[in-house]
Amino acid sequence: MARRKMIYEGKAKIIYEGPEPGTVVQYFKDDATAFNAEKHAVVEGKGVLNNRLSEHFMTGLNAIGVPTHFIRRLNMREQLVRAVEIIPLEVVVRNVAAGSMAKRLGIEEGTSLPRPIVEFYYKDDALNDPMVTEEHAIAFGWASQPDLDEMISLALRVNDFLSGVMFGVGIKLVDFKIEIGRIFDGDFQRLIVADEISPDSCRLWDIETGEKLDKDVFRRDLGNLADAYTEVATRLGVMPKKSGSGNGPKLVH
Ligand code: UDP
Numbered sequence: 001m002a003r004r005k006m007i008y009e010g011k012a013k014i015i016y017e018g019p020e021p022g023t024v025v026q027y028f029k030d031d032a033t034a035f036n037a038e039k040h041a042v043v044e045g046k047g048v049l050n051n052r053l054s055e056h057f058m059t060g061l062n063a064i065g066v067p068t069h070f071i072r073r074l075n076m077r078e079q080l081v082r083a084v085e086i087i088p089l090e091v092v093v094r095n096v097a098a099g100s101m102a103k104r105l106g107i108e109e110g111t112s113l114p115r116p117i118v119e120f121y122y123k124d125d126a127l128n129d130p131m132v133t134e135e136h137a138i139a140f141g142w143a144s145q146p147d148l149d150e151m152i153s154l155a156l157r158v159n160d161f162l163s164g165v166m167f168g169v170g171i172k173l174v175d176f177k178i179e180i181g182r183i184f185d186g187d188f189q190r191l192i193v194a195d196e197i198s199p200d201s202c203r204l205w206d207i208e209t210g211e212k213l214d215k216d217v218f219r220r221d222l223g224n225l226a227d228a229y230t231e232v233a234t235r236l237g238v239m240p241k242k243s244g245s246g247n248g249p250k251l252v253h
Contacts, residue, residue, distance in 0.1 A: 011037055012050070012200060022183075023071065024083045026196070028054075034219040036128055041218065048076050049229040049239070050198040055079060056238045057162065057197040066157045068193040069181060084181025084194045088142050090121040090129060091151055093159045094175040098203050099216075101175075110210075116159055118152050123179075150191045151180050158193060166204060169235035171213060174203035199229045 004016035004025060011033045016025040028047035033040050051073065058070035069081040094117045097107040101117075120137060121129045137143045143151065155178060163173045178201070181194035195201075199214040206213060213232050218225045233239035 012047075013196065018080060018083065022083050023080055025074065025078050026081050027078050028196075029077075032200075032215070032218050032225060034215065036125055039219070043218070043225045045226045046200075046229060049226065049233055050196060050200060051077050051079060052238050053198045053229070053233055053236070054196040056236060057165070058193070060165065061158060061161060061193060064161060066154065066161065066193065067190065069195075081194070082181075082183060082192065084183050084192060086123075086179055086181045086194060087147065087151070087191075088123040089132070089137060089151070090123055090177050090179060091155045092119045092121065092175060092177045093117070093155050094119070095159070095163065096172065096174040096203075096205075098174050116156060118155055120148075121177075147191060154178075154180060154191060154193060158197070162197070162202070165236070167207070169232075170207045171232065171235070172205045172207050174205055176202035199232055204232060 006014060006016055007024060008015040012029055012031055014027040014029065016027060018024045028051040030042045030044055030047045031040065032043045032046060055070065055073045058068040061068050062070060069084055071080040071082060073079045094101060095113060097105075097111040097113060098109045101107065101119075102109045102111075120132050120134070122132045122136070122142070123129060134145070134148050137148060138145060158178055159173070159176070162176065166173045176197070178193055178197065179195035180191050182189045183192060184190075202214055203216060204213040205211065212220075212222055213228045215225070217223050217228045230239060234241055
């Protein structure tokens, strides 16, 4: 079969032309990067896990009326999604102080926040994705005030949904990042959740033990990243339990 035409290759995903207008194919790679790609490794199976996990979260969001780009999964590593114009702002929502915010403001990691905090970061690797305010976004034409209001509303709805889903399997949603895209219906534009939602873009802590089940395992050399993501996928029922755990078919040697 002729290979699809590549549109864009990022650090963790490749975007190919879709089979019909207005669609693209999102391919999940096994590459793990951190600190603006200064740290890189290939983690076998990560792409498969993130494809399934992102499908799970986006399908759930679609079902409760939060619009996303997700159409359907195509295979182990690929999903069909709506083509969007990505707004060049990463939207981060935080429930608990961690990572860059804990460091910047001198707050101990793990401190619960009195309310969710939404932040914007300008997507520019050369500048290391600097944090920006709504004023910058409007002044430089990245998003309008109504866009930003809609983005905050979408991000908070994703936060409520994901927090609940994670709580149901004993995981605390500390923070996460989403990207939002524009689609055009004639003269009208709509904003929808795009890119991916996976342990690559969330901080997930076991509620009982505090164990990290997200990309910090890689960033901070805490263990095997694929094992952590498998744990999340297994708890959510997205992946079958590992062979040897008593359920499902056993590998015969
Ligand atoms: N995040 C992400 N991509 C980025 C930066 C951050 O997915 O380029 C996610 C990160 O995994 C975490 C949240 O956004 O869940 C907040 O990240 P933070 O600002 O604390 O930065 P970090 O400590 O990851 O550098």
